[in-house]
Every structure is written in C-alpha cells, then in structure tokens.
Amino acid sequence: MQSYQRLLLANKAWASEKLNLDEAYFEELAADQKPEFLWIGCADSRVPANEVTGTHPGEIFVHRNVANLVLHTDINMLSVLQYAVEVLKVKHVLVVGHYGCGGVKAAMTNKDYGLINKWLRNIKDVYDKHERELRHIEDEQKRFDRLVELNVEEQVSNLAKTTIIQKAWHQRQGPQLHGWVFNLNNGLINTVTEMQPGSHIDPIYRYDFKPEDIQKDPDLSTHYGA
Ligand code: CO
DSSP: OOHHHHHHHHHHHHHHHHHHHOTTHHHHHHHOOOOSEEEEEEOOTTOOHHHHHTOOTTSEEEEEETTOOOOTTOHHHHHHHHIIIIISOOSEEEEEEETTOHHHHHHTSOOOOTTHHHHHHHHHHHHHHTHHHHTTOOSHHHHHHHHHHHHHHHHHHHHHTSHHHHHHHHHHSOOEEEEEEEOTTTOOEEEEEEEOTTOOOOGGGOOOOOHHHHTTSGGGGGGTTO
16 A cells, blocks of 8 residues: 555544544534634644644644745735634634754755745844844754744744734734744643734834724724724
8 A cells, every 4th residue: 555545544534433423523514614723833744733732623724834934925824814814813823833943954054955045044034133142052952942932933023013913903902923832852832922912013014004994894893992
C-alpha cells in the first residue's frame, strides 16, 4: 500500500467512528460553522491547530503559512482574516509560532534560499528591529527562541494595524489578539503577548471610521464610540 492510501483508509475509519458515536454528527457538521477562534499558525506539520488544543472540527478557523506571518500585502491571509472577523465574528485571533521554526531559523542565516528569501525578509526585518536586544543573547539557541517570540509579537501588532481589526474593535469591542509559541519539546503553549480591543496603536497606523461605516450592522451600533 502506498502512503497516501493509508490516509484514505484512516479517513473511512474516522468517518464511521464518528457515525457510531453520533448518527447526526455529519448533519450537524455540514449545517454551519461558528468557530470562536482564528488560528494563524506556521505551516509546520508538527503544529496542527486542533490536535494541540484539544479542539474539534468546527471550532477553529485556520490560516497557516511559513513562520506564521501577518503581512499587509498578503491577500490570502487578509481574506481569511476579513471573513473570520466580519462574517464569523471570531472572539479571538491567535498567532501561533513555535520554537524550532525552520522559517525563522533560515531567516537568521545568510544563505540564499531562492524565492522564499522574499518571504523570510519579513523575519529579517523583525530581527533588525530588535537587533539591540538580540545581539546581547550570546547563546545562539536562546537568540533563535527569542526571535520566534519577537516574530509572534510583531505579527500580532501587524494584525492591530489592519482596518479589519480596527473596525471590529470599534464595532463590537472584539476580537482579542493573542501571540502564542508552541514548544515542540513538551507540547505546551507559551503565551507571549495579548492585545485587548482598543489597545494602543501607534498614531500613524490608526484609521478613522465614519459613523455610517460603523453603524451598518444594527446589532453593533450601540457600541460605537465606546
Ligand atoms: Co515554523
């Protein structure tokens, strides 16, 4: 048997197990999704959103890319974010990095990796921004771990710079933003940073919204100006 066939067999077993436990499982699954969480994580195969958080299908809306970046030019990530925040109205956005991240590690080197240089450049910029702190960490492993954390912090702050998040904060006092780092060595998540709705954003990145933009959603108009 080829390895991909193992996946299809396991899928059949999974589906029938779900049906055995609950006859209506797939009817309910197919009916709707109301996830409370958006997970923006690394594409690394060792950090599956549902598995490491003990959640089930329908609970987490997921976007993953190399080194969990939030870039204001990435139409893929922004589309996921807009849908999650404006339509699904998630309560929490989680940026989840992980120690030992190959993307972050590659960005710390001077190697030419081809096309992906352009993506990793964003992590080099995080390094450069925090160079003063990082250069004092002599141990390379510790400096690597710290850059993973700083990268997550930076991506959370990038979320807060989007109109999608700022508008939602005005409209409904949500979502909360979280920066987490998963530890492959013990399976535990470190909480690194958190931004509550209305948190400080550097003035140059703030957007003004017209009252009519905010009041489009009648359920939310009472929160305007809060
Ligand atoms: Co990674």
